Amino acid sequence: MDARLKVRNTKSIIFKSVIVFLAFVITIPLIIILLYIIKQGVTQVNWHFLTHVPAPVGETGGGISNALVGSIIIVALSSIIAIPVGILAGIYLSENANTRLAYYSGLCVDILQGVPSIVVGMVVYFWVVKPLGTFSALSGSVALAIMMLPIVIRSTEQTLKLLPDSLKEAALSLGVPYHRVILKIIVPCGFAGILSGIMLSVARIIGETAPLLFTAFGNPYLSAAITKPMQSLPLLIFNYATSPYDEWHNLAWGASFILLMFVLLLNIFTKLITRKWNIQL
Amino acid sequence: MKHKRLDLSYSQLRWETVFKRILWIMSAILLVLVIGILATLIVQSMPSIKSLGIKFLWGKIWDPVNNIYGAYPFLIGTILTSFTALIISIPFSYAIAIYLGEYNPKGWLSNLLKNTIELIAAVPSVIYGFWGLSVLVPIIRVFEAKIGVAPYGVGVFTSSLVLAVMIIPYAASLGTSLIRMVPSPLKEGAYALGATRFEVIRSVILPYTRSGLFAGILLSLGRALGETMAVAMLIGNTSAIAHSIKDAFFGPGNTMASVIANEFTEADHTVYLSALIELGLVLFVVTVIINLIGKKIIMSYTNN
Amino acid sequence: MKVLKSLQFAVVALAANCLALSASAQDNTLLGAGSTFVYPLFSKIFAEYGKTHDVKVNYQSIGSGGGILQLTNKTVDFGGSDAPLNAEQAKKIGAPVLHIPMASGAVVITYNIPGFNGALKLTGKDLADIYLGKITNWNNPEIAAANKGVKLPDVPIVVVHRSDGSGTSFIFTDYLTKVNEEWAKKVGKASAVNWPAGLGGKGNEGVAGLVKQTPGAIGYNELAYAIQNKMPYASVQNKSGKFITPTLATTTASSNVELPPNAEVSLTNTDNPKGYPITSFTWALIYKDQKYSDRSAARAKMLLQLMWYNIHEGQKNCEPLNYAPLSKSALKVAEKLLKSATYGGKAIL
Numbered sequence: 001m002d003a004r005l006k007v008r009n010t011k012s013i014i015f016k017s018v019i020v021f022l023a024f025v026i027t028i029p030l031i032i033i034l035l036y037i038i039k040q041g042v043t044q045v046n047w048h049f050l051t052h053v054p055a056p057v058g059e060t061g062g063g064i065s066n067a068l069v070g071s072i073i074i075v076a077l078s079s080i081i082a083i084p085v086g087i088l089a090g091i092y093l094s095e096n097a098n099t100r101l102a103y104y105s106g107l108c109v110d111i112l113q114g115v116p117s118i119v120v121g122m123v124v125y126f127w128v129v130k131p132l133g134t135f136s137a138l139s140g141s142v143a144l145a146i147m148m149l150p151i152v153i154r155s156t157e158q159t160l161k162l163l164p165d166s167l168k169e170a171a172l173s174l175g176v177p178y179h180r181v182i183l184k185i186i187v188p189c190g191f192a193g194i195l196s197g198i199m200l201s202v203a204r205i206i207g208e209t210a211p212l213l214f215t216a217f218g219n220p221y222l223s224a225a226i227t228k229p230m231q232s233l234p235l236l237i238f239n240y241a242t243s244p245y246d247e248w249h250n251l252a253w254g255a256s257f258i259l260l261m262f263v264l265l266l267n268i269f270t271k272l273i274t275r276k277w278n279i280q281l
Numbered sequence: 282m283k284h285k286r287l288d289l290s291y292s293q294l295r296w297e298t299v300f301k302r303i304l305w306i307m308s309a310i311l312l313v314l315v316i317g318i319l320a321t322l323i324v325q326s327m328p329s330i331k332s333l334g335i336k337f338l339w340g341k342i343w344d345p346v347n348n349i350y351g352a353y354p355f356l357i358g359t360i361l362t363s364f365t366a367l368i369i370s371i372p373f374s375y376a377i378a379i380y381l382g383e384y385n386p387k388g389w390l391s392n393l394l395k396n397t398i399e400l401i402a403a404v405p406s407v408i409y410g411f412w413g414l415s416v417l418v419p420i421i422r423v424f425e426a427k428i429g430v431a432p433y434g435v436g437v438f439t440s441s442l443v444l445a446v447m448i449i450p451y452a453a454s455l456g457t458s459l460i461r462m463v464p465s466p467l468k469e470g471a472y473a474l475g476a477t478r479f480e481v482i483r484s485v486i487l488p489y490t491r492s493g494l495f496a497g498i499l500l501s502l503g504r505a506l507g508e509t510m511a512v513a514m515l516i517g518n519t520s521a522i523a524h525s526i527k528d529a530f531f532g533p534g535n536t537m538a539s540v541i542a543n544e545f546t547e548a549d550h551t552v553y554l555s556a557l558i559e560l561g562l563v564l565f566v567v568t569v570i571i572n573l574i575g576k577k578i579i580m581s582y583t584n585n
Numbered sequence: 586m587k588v589l590k591s592l593q594f595a596v597v598a599l600a601a602n603c604l605a606l607s608a609s610a611q612d613n614t615l616l617g618a619g620s621t622f623v624y625p626l627f628s629k630i631f632a633e634y635g636k637t638h639d640v641k642v643n644y645q646s647i648g649s650g651g652g653i654l655q656l657t658n659k660t661v662d663f664g665g666s667d668a669p670l671n672a673e674q675a676k677k678i679g680a681p682v683l684h685i686p687m688a689s690g691a692v693v694i695t696y697n698i699p700g701f702n703g704a705l706k707l708t709g710k711d712l713a714d715i716y717l718g719k720i721t722n723w724n725n726p727e728i729a730a731a732n733k734g735v736k737l738p739d740v741p742i743v744v745v746h747r748s749d750g751s752g753t754s755f756i757f758t759d760y761l762t763k764v765n766e767e768w769a770k771k772v773g774k775a776s777a778v779n780w781p782a783g784l785g786g787k788g789n790e791g792v793a794g795l796v797k798q799t800p801g802a803i804g805y806n807e808l809a810y811a812i813q814n815k816m817p818y819a820s821v822q823n824k825s826g827k828f829i830t831p832t833l834a835t836t837t838a839s840s841n842v843e844l845p846p847n848a849e850v851s852l853t854n855t856d857n858p859k860g861y862p863i864t865s866f867t868w869a870l871i872y873k874d875q876k877y878s879d880r881s882a883a884r885a886k887m888l889l890q891l892m893w894y895n896i897h898e899g900q901k902n903c904e905p906l907n908y909a910p911l912s913k914s915a916l917k918v919a920e921k922l923l924k925s926a927t928y929g930g931k932a933i934l
Contacts (some may be wrong), residue, residue, distance in 0.1 A: 012479035016384065022376030029395045029446050033404065056632040057625040057906075062351050088307035100310055107573070108311040114572030115318065116507025118538045119561045122545060123321045133878050134616065135658050146314065153311075177293040179300030207405020210509040210538070214545055220628070221614065223639045227616055227641055234407045240509060241411040244789050245813075249415075256408050267403050271396065344779035346772075358612070374782035393874060422798055430801055433784060435791070519785040533748070533784050545779070546618075547651040547750035549674055554654075 034260070041257020044250050053222055054236075060247055064255045068220045070137065073224060074146075074216060074232055076213055077141035077208050082148035083198060089149075090156025090194075091182060097161075113150040119210035120146050129215060130268040137223075138232035140216030144175060148201040155197020159190035196273045205265035209234035233259045297299075318565070326559035328551050337559060343540075348555035352563065354522050358534035359564075360436050362512060363505040365530075366444035370501060373445075374452035375394070375494065382460025383482060395457070402450035410514030413443045418515070429454040430531045435517040437534045443511050448504045452497035459493035459582065460486055493582045499575035502567045505540075512537035539563045593752075599614070603680040615888055617644040619652020619665030620787070621788065622752045622807055625869040626688060626908050627665065627904045630690035631897040638894075640887055649752035650776045656870055659878055662888050664723065664870040667752025668759070668776060678712065681873035683922050684848045685892055686806070686915050688908040689840035691808040692863045693818035695793065698723055699800045700738050705819040706828045707733045709764030709854070709862065712821070715742055715803060716767060718782030723801065739887050745795045745804035748785025750777035756865040760853040764862075809907040825858035835861035837909040844918040852901070864909075869895065876929040887927045892923055 049064055055062030089105065096102045120143050128139035163186060171181045187194070219227035219241060233255050240252035296347040313494050329337065340351020354380060377398055387392045414435075422434035465564075471481045486493075517533020520540065535543075537560045616706050619629070624646035631642035644665065647655070652664030657678045694712065696705055702722075708731050714720040717748055721739045721879050724746060747754045758774040786792040789810045796804040797816065808831050811818045820828040839852050839860030846906050852864045869892060875885030894921045896911060903910040911919060 008477050010430045013524065015482070016480040019376045019379050023380040023394065026373040026377070026446070026449060027394070027412035029358070030397060030401050030404070033409070036412060036416060036570050037408060040320050055629040085307050085310060089311060092304040092308040095304070097512055101305065101312075105308040105311045108315040110572060111315050111569050112311070112578045114503050114507070114568050116509065116538055116561075116564055116568055118509040119318070119508070119565050122541065122558060122561050123318050125545075126321050126325060127317075129660060133658075147360065149311070149314075164801075165802075180293075182300070184888060201844075203403055207407065209405070210542060213542060218645050219614075219643045220631075221635075221643060223614065225614075229616060230646075234405055234510075237407050237411055238514070241407075242413060242514065242790050252411060256411055257538040258406060260408060263399075263403050264300070267400065342779060346775035346778045349779075418794075419798075433795060434798060435786075435795075517785060518791070520748075521780060521785075535748075536618075543749050544777070545655065547648045549650045549654045549657075549677075551677070 004086075005096070005145025006048055014190075018174070037253070037256050037260055040253035041255075044254030045257060049254055053166060054240075054251055055222060055246060055247065057248075062247070062251065063238060064233070064251055064258070065096035066219060066231040067233045067255060068258065069222060069224065070219070071206060071232040071234075074137050074140050074144065074230060075227065077138065077203065077204060077226060078144035078205060082145035082152055082201070085145075086149050086152025086198075086201075087156050087187070087194060090153040091160065091187070093153065093157045094160035095182070108149045109153050112146065115146075116210075117208055118210040118213075121214050124211065125214040132227065134227065135215060136228040137216055137226040137228065140212045140230065140232070141226070143211035143215050144205040144208060146238040147205050147211060151201035151204060152194075152197050155200065156190070156194050159197070160186060162193075163189050173220070192273050192276070196270045199266050199270045199273070203263050203270070206262055206266070209238050213238075228268060233262075267279050288333035293559060301468060314487070322562040322565060324556060326555045326562050329555035329559045332552055333556070335488070336481065338563070341444050341522055345544075345553050347552070348550060348552055350552065352537070352556075352560055354520050355535055355537045355540050355560060356563075357522070357529070358437065358516070359506060359536040359538070361529065361534065362441050362444060362536055365437070365441035366448060367498065367502055369377050369441065370449045371498065372453065374456060374501065376495070377449070377453040378456025378460055378497075379482060379486075381457040382463075383552065384478075386461055386582055401446060401503060404510040406447065406508060408515075410441050410511040411449060413439065413511065413515045417443065425531055430527055433531070433533055435515055436532050437516060437529065438531050440512045442516040443515060444505050444508060447511065448501040451504055452494070452501040455497035455500060455579070456494050457542070458491045459497075462491050462583075467486075492578050494503045496575040496578035496582070499578070503571045503575065506571070507568050508563060509538040509542050512536055513542045518543055537561075567575050588627065588823065608691065612884070612889070613639055614641040614870070615645055615662045615884075615891060616660075617642060617663045617869070618647050618655045619870075620649045620662045620752045620867055622647040622649075622690060622865075623665050623687060623755075623897055623908075625651065625705045626902060626906050629902045629906060631894055634891065634894055634899070638890075640891060642891060647809050648750045648776065649755060651748040654868065662871070662884075663892070666835060666870055667865050667867045668755040669851075670713075670867065670870070673802050674798075674861075680877070682870050683873050683923055683926060684870060684924055685896065686830070686844070686848050686911055686919050687733060687867045687895055688871050688903050689836060689852060689864055689866045690908045691836045691839075691861050692753055692760075692805050692865070692870055693808050693811050693831045694821060694863075695796050695804050695806050695811050695816045695818050696798050697798075697800060697802045697817075701735075702817070703735055704830070705817070707819045708822040712830060713761045713765030713768045713781040716746070716780070716782060717765075717771070731828075740801040741800050741818065743795075743802040744780075744783025745792050745799070745802050746780050746783050746785055747777075747788070747792055747805075749788060751788075752776060752865075753789075754778065756853060759851055760863045761866070763851075763854040803826075808832075812907055816887070818908055821862055823858070823860060823862040824854055824856055829859070829861045829865075831861045833904060833907055833909060835859060837912070839864040840866065840909050840915070841912045842914075844915050845863060846918065846921070848918050848922060849913070869928065873929050874927065874929070875933065876927075882928050882933075885926075886933055887932045889926055891921060893920075896920070896923075 019178045037122045049066050053066045073234035093102050124143040128142050171185050212235050217224045218235045237255050240248040334551040339353050342349050342351050342352045400433035421439050422432045426432040471485045519533040520535050523532050541557050627644045652666050655661045656664035711727050724739045750875040755776045762769040762774045783786045792804045796802040820830045822828050838857050839855040854862050900910040926933050
């Protein structure tokens with residue numbers, strides 16, 4: 001009897017150690033990757049690197065200002081497209097959970113969440129690039145906006161569903177019109193949740209490369225024209241990482257480092273917001 | 282005076298309907314978007330569907346010069362990379378889910394681990410690809426030379442390794458929250474009968490969460506199938522079918538997503554281009570089905 | 586379908602709004618795409634051009650096939666290609682296209698043979714047989730026959746080729762098609778072919794990386810790249826039976842031919858006894874009539890001026906990057922071609 005108990009206990013302990021080992025060992029690759037990027041990238045980054053465009057082949061120096069500015073513009077533009085649509089659709093889904101449209105829209109959000117990013121890029125090529133007759137930052141933004149939508153919608157919907165109905169009912173009983181109840185009371189109450197959803201979605205799309213391959217296309221110059229091709233950080237990393245030149249590899253390491261910092265900061269901010277307002281996402 | 286107030290409430294009323302209509306439109310846009318994506322893919326792949334028919338799916342040769350297009354090499358490549366990655370990742374994602382869900386659900390260490398795992402999903406895939414290309418590939422090359430296969434470095438195996446790490450968070454975070462949702466009376470009952478921790482996990486928690494954990498795996502699989510950049514940088518991009526299983530596993534290959542990324546801007550025949558779009562259509566349909574099944578399982582699980 | 590149309594409409598409407606926003610942005614950028622072969626040269630020339638002119642040229646190296654496709658779709662101002670348009674491409678593009686020669690370059694055969702550091706000699710036939718998978722070992726008597734006095738080891742050959750569509754592949758397969766009938770019948774020439782043997786590397790990086798790291802490997806790269814990466818490259822037998830090492834001089838010798846008026850000429854397997862046989866022009870492709878879509882005359886002029894600069898002042902960048910500059914006769918043909926470009930029927934230059 002005692003012996004069997006011992007066996008069972010040992011089994012339990014062994015199982016626990018295996019679980020603990022597996023759970024923690026998988027963080028090692030991530031740490032290695034992060035440290036490697038930081039090690040390779042941090043030495044590249046300086047003022048010159050941030051304010052100059054890449055040098056042509058065979059010349060040293062140069063920077064990634066075109067990609068930096070491009071990424072910011074493209075992401076800002078996608079936010080302008082996706083955030084209003086996303087929040088409003090999220091409101092609809094939380095307010096009218098039981099309509100048939102809400103059911104199908106919810107289904108579509110699930111579908112959009114799972115669409116491979118490369119497929120989005122391909123479709124946007126036919127929607128925007130071909131009709132406009134040129135690759136453009138705008139087409140890249142449309143593609144990224146489609147990637148952003150599901151995250152913004154879901155976070156808005158989840159946050160608003162958590163708010164007590166009494167809030168809305170109190171306001172409505174005071175005679176406040178519906179749209180003001182939503183815009184002035186419900187949305188501000190759920191603001192933190194919506195904001196963290198937006199930041200999460202930005203963190204996700206800022207590193208997306210595949211949808212930009214056939215849309216934003218890349219540009220070796222600093223450009224702010226949204227109807228023209230534009231460089232972005234992930235595109236630059238992809239192009240220069242697969243190039244045969246060491247100087248360009250260095251630019252790509254520096255760009256990776258900057259991109260990583262963006263993503264990390266956005267994630268940390270999101271964490272802080274969700275912790276402060278105690279939101280479950 | 283009275284008139285004015287009436288006007289005001291009329292305008293408010295009008296705004297109310299306008300606002301409601303806007304909400305309705307915004308949500309309808311989603312339907313239009315998804316149907317639009319599907320329609321675009323179908324319309325644009327029509328030339329290839331018409332000229333190649335269903336044969337396309339198991340055609341073994343991808344030869345743009347002679348206008349022969351078969352998706353088989355990419356289907357095989359996609360399935361091979363995704364499932365290898367999945368098999369590698371499952372022990373880890375289960376371990377994380379069990380650790381965070383049962384052994385250590387609270388406290389700084391669990392928080393740290395949870396945030397670190399979430400960070401894995403946050404790192405852009407192009408960075409995984411770049412790192413893999415410059416660090417992992419030379420290591421794999423040495424390894425391959427040792428075990429006696431052609432030392433390409435890049436290939437299905439390498440991309441599966443990177444992919445495995447990338448998809449862990451999806452199954453892990455879902456698994457964690459599901460395990461935390463196991464009702465404590467069930468567990469307490471088992472403990473009261475004298476079960477050890479391991480026995481509780483094996484006979485109570487895992488059976489209870491089985492379908493949910495499976496859904497998590499499906500979500501991971503959906504990610505793996507559609508992942509593009511890291512794979513395109515690491516898989517070696519060969520459309521030919523390997524001669525032996527060893528070659529297929531360690532040698533270079535191509536997935537549906539990576540071939541689209543490589544060749545979409547280069548496809549200069551009508552059929553070539555639309556064959557690539559048809560690959561995108563297949564990819565879209567498959568990932569949508571997998572994701573929807575996963576979501577359905579989660580829904581039914583959380584509702585009960 | 587209807588949904589699709591309305592969606593397109595909505596997107597275009599949105600785009601139009603944004604267009605108005607960015608209308609103030611200056612329109613002094615030209616967009617080109619295509620050949621990776623010429624990319625180092627173009628990026629240098631265009632950087633130089635930008636210093637003295639108020640024009641920014643955005644050239645993306647997406648592959649020759651891609652350049653032609655994007656020109657067909659009118660999404661770029663010019664395409665870069667190492668292969669002239671084929672019949673189907675010409676039909677699809679629907680309007681006359683000018684092939685302006687920019688420079689010529691060599692595709693070299695790089696190798697990694699353990700225990701052998703000498704200069705490898707290859708005949709066209711051997712090369713085709715290697716890439717057909719018929720010669721599979723470095724100690725094959727056929728290779729030994731070309732390399733008298735050299736002992737090649739008993740090592741299996743690992744064939745490496747480009748996996749992406751590439752002008753480099755076109756030049757290489759064009760050469761093999763000319764020298765080997767079996768290759769012509771079985772595989773043919775194109776920027777992406779169905780390779781009978783070997784493994785693919787993406788881009789030059791991929792091919793060079795594989796060749797460098799894989800004992801017994803053979804691959805092909807452009808000359809500039811092989812030199813930069815200090816890789817050994819083979820002498821290839823030309824039509825006159827001489828083994829020629831690829832250099833700037835032998836490339837120039839091959840490219841020194843009488844060009845037809847449309848400049849569409851293949852340089853591979855040259856008749857020149859001093860010429861390296863795997864050589865090719867690289868072309869910039871532009872529409873003959875620049876008045877299409879809603880292009881302005883100023884934009885057409887800007888493009889033509891850039892092309893003019895490329896074939897004149899730009900040529901001084903060729904030699905440092907191991908491209909052969911245009912010969913005098915080629916330059917004449919190029920000038921004539923540029924002068925034939927029109928805008929709504931009127932000459933531009």
